[in-house]
Amino acid sequence: MEREAMEFDVVVVGGGPAGLASAIRLKQLATEHGSDISVCLIEKGAEIGAHILSGAVIDPRALDELLPNWKADGAPLNAPVSEDRFLILSETGATQVPNALLPGCFHNEGNYVISLGNVCRWLGEQAEALGVEIYPGFAGSEVLFDENGAVKGVATGDMGRLHDGSEGPNFQPGMELHGKYSFFAEGCRGHLGKQLIAHFDLNKDADPQTYGIGLKELWEIDPSKHQTGLVIHSGGWPMQPDTYGGGFLYHLENNQIAIGFVVGxxxxxxxxxxxxxxxxxxxxxxxxxxxxxxxxxxYGARALTAGGLQSLPKTTFPGGVLVGDDAGFLNAARIKGSHCAIKTGALAAEACFEALSGSRQRDELVAYPEAFRQSWLYEELHRARNFKPWMSKGLWLGSLMFGIDQLLLRGKAPWTLRHTTPDHAKLRPAAEFAPIAYPKPDGVITFDRLSSVFLSATNHEEDQPCHLQLKDPAVAITVNLATYDAPEQRYCPAGVYEILRDEDGRNARLQINAQNCVHCKTCDIKDPTQNINWVVPQGGEGPTYPNM
Known part of the structure; x- marks a missing residue:
């Protein structure tokens, strides 16, 4: 069955802060100049915000620029930061670092504790009011190219295919969405963004990207323990000093807190x-x-980019751009990416509007990276560029050296430390380490994976092609299990991967419980053989995060 096609000036893939900011800025510019630009935005979640997960403390600087009247217009930034605490934890104790000794990146004066999902829902309303056509429940599954090799849009995924790939009774083919320019704003390790980086060799001049996984729970707590706007970060226990990781606890409004942990x-x-x-x-x-x-x-989980400025790929190619965390715009030192996403989306939109106004189609938007290099965001990321390289050397040495970098050198050190090895290649054989004995969950403070996945409201139609593809199924046993003790069983935060054996304990096989997947992308990143390829399932499926 042939796919139908729709034509737009701009197609945006992803309804997070980067994609929505792109669409909003394009329509603002069109209104200001009395022109008409058609903008289509697709989002794989069932609604805007359904797949959005972040800590989150937001720096409103980029939002101030994009929508200066956000406060009067009801943006859900209702918990200004009231206090910062940074704790170094031992197993039973804690030492609070005096705020005067903390680098500026750890200070949150003027920022807000938010639900990024709710902020995106509000941004979606602003975009629709400006005339952006938003289609939630449609996953971008394929990049489309024109006869010259430029990107001409995307195709959404088919609906109703059966597990073997055949067309089921409710089959509907995807649609082609053609645009003069396409914006890819899928977030960290975007399915199409990854393909574009490889296709156009966009990272040939960049360091390997580095990543973290962020896990988060939302709690309602005793009002007597709640302090709206309190922001707590931690380092140290339970991580070993040579392993990057840390916790956060943010007090939202209505006696709610967001608590989470990031592991590099x-x-x-x-x-x-x-x-x-x-x-x-x-x-x-x-x-x-x-x-x-x-x-x-x-409950939910999501991977995040942490490589910083030296790991940024080229962000432009004929017919399109990468914005937000699809490119890796996140300040790991600040544990913040929302303002980066909004700013890069707006900068790319301004470059695109200029090109459309000149009747150019699918030229490379070189004005976008040029504008980024002149922006406050570049300056911010340049100051923080050595954070992750230093912290990869261990908690104590990393903290000391980054403190010197920020407090004494003000982020202007005459050197830039490099990332040399991708994350998946750093895993070592299981025989070199003793197993870690984790305590059983108590069901009160700690919980198992499956009860956590239930709280994410994750749902996938089981009789569809598996969206977690193995390039070579045998490798899961002959390499991953034999050498690394099947680490996918542990790095997946949703119980997707299981090693099953016969009753006699022999003949191991990997079972993939794809219906549990919360779309965090960790398996696509950390698999030591890069044998797992995450692709989009049917549109509208996956988690449905409330207030996350």
Whole structure:
């Protein structure tokens, strides 16, 4: 069945802050200049915000520029930061670092504790009011090219295919969305963004990208323990000093807190489980005291880019751009990416509008990276560029050297440290490490994976092609299990991957419970043989995050 096609000036893939900012800025410019630009935005979640997960503390600087009247227009930024605490944890104790000794990147004066999902829902309303056509529940599954090799749009995924790939009784082919320019704003390790980076060799001059996995729960806590706007970050326990990771606890409004943990995916020990490390983090006395008497109401996980400026790929190619975390625009030192996403989306939109006004079609938007290099965002990322390289050398040495970099050298060190090895290649054989004995969940403060996935409201139609593809199924056993003790069982935060054996304990096989997948992309990043390829399932499926 032939796919139908729709024509637009601009097609945006992804309804996060980068994609929505792109669409909003394009329509603003069209209104200001009395012109008409058609903008289509597709989002793989069932609604805008359904797949959005972030800490989150937002720096409103980019939002101030994009929508100066956001406060009067009801943007859900209702919890200004009231206090910063940075704790260094031991197993039973905690030392608070004096704020005067913290680099500026760890200060949050003027920022807000938010639900990024709710902010995106509000941004979606602003975009629709400006005339952006938004289509949630449609996943961009294929990049389309014109006869000259330029990107001419995307195709959405087919609906109703059966597990073997055949057309089921409710089959509907995807649609082609053609644009003079296409914006790719899928977030970290975007399915199409990854393909474009490889197709156009966009990262040939960049360091390998580095990543983290962020796990998060939303809790309602005892009002007597709640302090709206309190922001707590931690380093140290439960991570070993040579492994990058840290926790956060943010007090939203309405007696809710967002609690989470980030683990750098460059870790070496295949026995490590980011999910279990997060659960252990919650048992620390300084953290547990906030949770006791409270109730967990939501759970989710998402990978994030952390390589910084030196890992940014080229962001332009004929017919399109990468914006936000699809390119890697996140300030790992600040644990913030929303303002980066909004700013890059707006900068790309301005370059695109200029090109459309000149009747150029699918030229490379070189004005976008040029504008980025002149922006405050470039200056911010340049100051923080050595954070992750220093922290990869261990908590204590990394903290000391980054402190010198920021407090004494003001981020202007005459050197830039490099990333040399991708995260998946850092995993070492399981035989070199002792297994980690994680405590069993108590069902009160700590929980198992499956009860957590239930709270993410994740749903996938089971009788469809598996969206977690193995390039060579045998490798899962002959390499991953034999050498690394099947680390996918532990780095996946949703219980997707299981090693099953016959009753006699022999004949191991990998079972993929794709219906559990929360779309975090960790498997696509950390698999040591790069044998797992994450592709989009049917549109509208996956988690449905409330207030995350």
């Amino acid at each position: 995916l460059g870790y070496e020990n295949p026995h490590l489980s980011p999910y279990e490390e997060f659960q252990r983090f919650k048992t620390h006395p300084e953290i547990r005291k906030f949770l006791e008497g409270g109730k967990r109401i939501a």
